[in-house]
Structure formats: structure tokens, C-alpha cells
Amino acid sequence: MPAIVVLGAQWGDEGKGKATDLLATSQPIDFVVRTSGGHNAGHTIVVNGEKYATHLLPSGILTPGATSVIANGVVVSPEALFAELDGLVERGVEIAPLVVSANAHVIASYHSTVDKVTERFLGKNQIGTTGRGIGPAYGDKVNRVGIRVADLFDEGILREKVEAALDVRNQVLAKVYNRRAIAVDAVVEELLSYVDRLRPMVADTSLLLNDALDDGRTVLFEGAQATMLDVDHGTYPFVTSSNPVAGGVCVGAGIGPTRIDRVIGVIKAYTTRVGSGPFPTELFDEDGQNLQRIGGEIGVSTGRTRRCGWYDAVVARYASRVNGLTEFFLTKLDVLDSWERIPVCVAYEVDGVRHDEMPMTQTEFHHATPVYEYFDGWGEDISGCRSFEELPKNAQVYVKALEEMSGAPFWAVGVGPGREQTIVVNDL
Ligand code: GDP
Ligand code: IMO
Numbered sequence: 001m002p003a004i005v006v007l008g009a010q011w012g013d014e015g016k017g018k019a020t021d022l023l024a025t026s027q028p029i030d031f032v033v034r035t036s037g038g039h040n041a042g043h044t045i046v047v048n049g050e051k052y053a054t055h056l057l058p059s060g061i062l063t064p065g066a067t068s069v070i071a072n073g074v075v076v077s078p079e080a081l082f083a084e085l086d087g088l089v090e091r092g093v094e095i096a097p098l099v100v101s102a103n104a105h106v107i108a109s110y111h112s113t114v115d116k117v118t119e120r121f122l123g124k125n126q127i128g129t130t131g132r133g134i135g136p137a138y139g140d141k142v143n144r145v146g147i148r149v150a151d152l153f154d155e156g157i158l159r160e161k162v163e164a165a166l167d168v169r170n171q172v173l174a175k176v177y178n179r180r181a182i183a184v185d186a187v188v189e190e191l192l193s194y195v196d197r198l199r200p201m202v203a204d205t206s207l208l209l210n211d212a213l214d215d216g217r218t219v220l221f222e223g224a225q226a227t228m229l230d231v232d233h234g235t236y237p238f239v240t241s242s243n244p245v246a247g248g249v250c251v252g253a254g255i256g257p258t259r260i261d262r263v264i265g266v267i268k269a270y271t272t273r274v275g276s277g278p279f280p281t282e283l284f285d286e287d288g289q290n291l292q293r294i295g296g297e298i299g300v301s302t303g304r305t306r307r308c309g310w311y312d313a314v315v316a317r318y319a320s321r322v323n324g325l326t327e328f329f330l331t332k333l334d335v336l337d338s339w340e341r342i343p344v345c346v347a348y349e350v351d352g353v354r355h356d357e358m359p360m361t362q363t364e365f366h367h368a369t370p371v372y373e374y375f376d377g378w379g380e381d382i383s384g385c386r387s388f389e390e391l392p393k394n395a396q397v398y399v400k401a402l403e404e405m406s407g408a409p410f411w412a413v414g415v416g417p418g419r420e421q422t423i424v425v426n427d428l
């Protein structure tokens with residue numbers, strides 16, 4: 001099974017870190033690769049009760065024997081990269097080898113300044129970004145004024161590119177946002193300070209990964225963010241600025257679509273979202289507060305409370321479709337242990353019309369209200385279950401029903417944050 005993609009099927013924080021860690025430790029994995037996003041991600045891994053969080057680094061950094069890769073589609077803050085590496089080393093973690101693409105775009109401190117300034121300017125229309133500079137860095141990339149990792153190794157070129165990047169940006173900062181302009185010298189100096197440490201890590205990661213696949217090695221692509229946050233397929237404009245869907249993996253890694261063998265969508269047994277934007281099954285009552293509390297729904301990167309709601313099968317089917325999912329990994333089933341009755345959204349009603357599939361326009365999606373089907377709860381602790389048969393009957397019915405309505409078979413079900421708290425339903 002040489003090329004496996006793991007990605008988020010909802011609005012993020014589905015448990016991609018756990019899924020990656022589980023796959024990377026249950027079979028020999030040679031490479032764990034990030035292909036989009038940056039340090040806006042927060043992936044949690046729990047090993048022997050010990051909790052680790054990765055942001056820009058692939059979770060594979062914790063897997064002995066695997067090489068971690070930050071591919072061309074990622075936006076790399078060298079400051080965040082080294083802070084994260086140092087943080088893990090301080091905790092005594094043995095760091096796996098890390099390779100960074102020469103073509104990855106760089107996030108400098110001015111990107112996060114611009115991110116925060118623009119958010120403030122948007123007022124009540126703000127996206128609720130992580131403030132990490134993700135949007136401005138991808139904006140520069142698309143506007144062809146971005147700075148790439150390879151540019152850091154030639155001071156003359158770097159200076160030229162920083163000048164070009166700041167030319168219009170400084171005018172906007174000063175004249176629109178009433179902010180001080182950013183000094184070219186300071187940015188060049190900031191970026192040059194990382195060169196010595198970065199240089200040995202940099203390579204042509206597309207070549208590296210294609211060679212590895214040619215040799216029959218196993219490559220795991222660890223998605224960040226999620227389908228509904230995708231800039232093309234998500235709830236635009238309340239999205240991130242990259243393509244976290246499966247297609248983004250090819251662009252973000254420089255591999256062809258024919259190389260991918262499996263696409264696993266990670267999905268919670270309910271739904272959460274951080275930041276602004278539409279969310280049809282969102283709860284504003286005690287159930288929402290209980291999901292938040294029992295599920296520990298607090299952002300790993302920003303510490304923000306996550307909005308919570310019931311499972312949305314329309315979103316699941318949509319994720320299955322736009323990613324070509326071969327399997328789902330259903331996480332956090334244990335969080336639902338205490339409910340007597342569990343609603344599941346099976347369709348939407350939009351202005352009096354039933355929609356079984358995602359409505360075509362964002363306006364319709366904003367107007368969507370859930371059509372619920374109700375399932376009996378199981379009322380007992382399932383965190384110790386290790387096989388499907390051990391699950392209470394009602395939990396089995398819930399899982400089977402979700403599987404039937406979600407558009408792809410379930411590979412596994414999570415019953416706790418620990419690596420071992422997983423029930424494999426269908427072997428890969
Ligand atoms: P990611 O961004 O997709 O990697 O997910 P996060 O790490 O941001 O959030 C998922 C949270 O759920 C983390 O705290 C995980 O430790 C936790 N988690 C993952 N799977 C399960 C599960 O099956 N049950 C429970 N209770 N927690 C889980
Ligand atoms: P992981 O990988 C959840 C959300 C932000 C905001 C929007 C845009 O842990 O699942 P950005 O800073 O990317 O420009 O913010 O996207 N967002 C996430 N939400 N999990 C994430 O990552 C996210 N990364 C970005 O909250 O709404």
C-alpha cells in the first residue's frame with residue numbers, strides 16, 4: 001500500500017494526528033508528508049498517555065524509522081519550524097529526519113502582521129483565522145511575489161524578492177490600514193538568520209517522493225485543515241487559503257494522481273468548527289456545551305473553543321465525493337456515551353426544499369437547516385472496547401447507520417485519544 005492520504009472530512013480537528021500516528025505505527029512507513037497549510041494546524045497524538053501536538057511538522061516526526069517531509073505546497077514559517085523542533089527536543093523526543101522542499105513558500109513575520117490587521121479590518125465579517133499569516137503567504141504565492149525556501153540561499157535574490165513583496169503591501173499597510181511600513185532590511189535579516197540551520201534539510205521533495213514510490217516504499221500524506229475549509233470546495237470565504245482535499249496532495253507534493261492508492265477521510269462522530277462561517281448542525285444549547293466539554297473541544301493551536309453540533313451525513317457524502325475517499329476513520333464515538341438519543345443530519349431543508357446532497361451555492365448552504373434522524377444512545381463507557389462486537393448494540397447500530405449514509409466504508413472507529421483506543425472495522 002505505497003501511497004496513503006489521510007485528510008479531514010469536516011472542518012478540521014477530526015483526529016488526523018491520531019489517524020496518521022496509528023497508520024505509521026501499525027505498519028512500516030518510510031515517509032510522512034505534509035503537502036498543504038502551515039502552522040495553522042494542530043494535530044494531537046497520544047502515546048502511552050503522553051500527549052504531543054504538532055503544527056507545521058508532520059506527525060511522523062515522532063515515528064521512529066520514518067522520514068518527515070514538508071513538501072512544496074506547505075507555507076513554512078522558519079521561526080515556527082525551529083520553535084516546534086526545539087520544543088520536542090526539550091521534551092526528550094527523538095526527532096526523525098526532516099526534509100523541506102526548496103519550492104515551499106516562506107512565511108515571514110509580516111505575513112502574520114498582515115493576517116491580523118486584515119482580520120481586524122473585516123470587523124464582524126472576519127474569517128476567524130489563526131493569525132499565523134497563512135492567507136497572506138498563499139496570497140503572495142498566487143500573486144507571484146512570494147518568497148520560496150530556495151530564495152533564502154542567495155542574499156541578492158532574497159533582497160530583490162522581499163522588495164517586490166513589500167512594494168505594494170507597504171502602500172496598502174500605510175494608506176489603507178494606517179500602519180507603519182515594513183522595512184526590507186529587517187525582513188531580509190530575519191530570514192537570513194535561519195539559513196544555516198535550514199540548509200541541510202532542503203531538497204527536491206518531489207523527486208525524493210517519486211523515487212521512493214518507484215522503489216515500492218510507503219508514503220503517508222498527512223492532511224491538514226479539512227475538506228470544508230478548502231479554498232475551492234469548502235465554505236468560501238470562510239476557509240483556509242490552500243487545498244486540503246485529496247487533489248491538493250498531488251499539487252502540494254509533486255506526485256501524479258495515479259500514484260495514490262488510498263484516501264482515508266477522518267470524521268468525528270459529531271461535528272466541530274473553529275472560526276466563523278456556516279455550520280448547519282451547530283448547537284447553541286446544553287447539548288452543544290456538553291459535546292464541547294466531554295469532547296475537550298478546544299483548539300490545539302489557538303486555544304479557541306470549538307463550535308459543536310451533530311454528525312452531518314451531507315458533509316460526509318460531499319467529502320467522500322470531492323476526495324474520492326476509499327475509507328473513513330470515524331473518531332470520538334466515545335464522546336457520545338452519555339446521550340439517550342442522538343440526532344444525525346441526513347439531509348438539509350433549504351427554503352422549503354429538501355437537499356440530499358450539498359446545495360450548489362453558498363447562499364443556499366447558509367440557509368440550510370438539518371433534517372434529523374434519531375438514534376438510541378448506549379449509555380455506557382465504550383473507551384475500553386477493542387472490537388466491533390464488544391460495542392453495545394446501539395453503538396453498533398449508530399456506526400453502521402453512519403457508514404451506510406456517508407458514502408465510503410469505515411476503516412476504523414476511535415473510542416478514545418490513545419493509539420490503542422481504536423476498533424478496526426474493515427482491514428485496509
Ligand atoms: P487533528 O487536527 O485532526 O489532528 O485533530 P486535533 O488533534 O486538533 O483534535 C482531535 C482531538 O481529539 C485530540 O485531542 C485527540 O487526542 C482527540 N481524539 C482523537 N481521536 C479520538 C477518539 O476516538 N476519542 C476521543 N475521546 N478523543 C479523540
Ligand atoms: P487542523 O489541521 C480547524 C480555520 C481557522 C479559520 C480558517 C482560516 O488542526 O485540522 P487560516 O489561519 O488557515 O487562514 O484560518 O480555517 N482553520 C482550522 N480549523 N483545524 C485546523 O487545522 C485549521 N486550520 C485553519 O479557524 O476558521
Ligand code: MG
Nearest residue numbers: 013042043300
Ligand atoms: Mg487540529
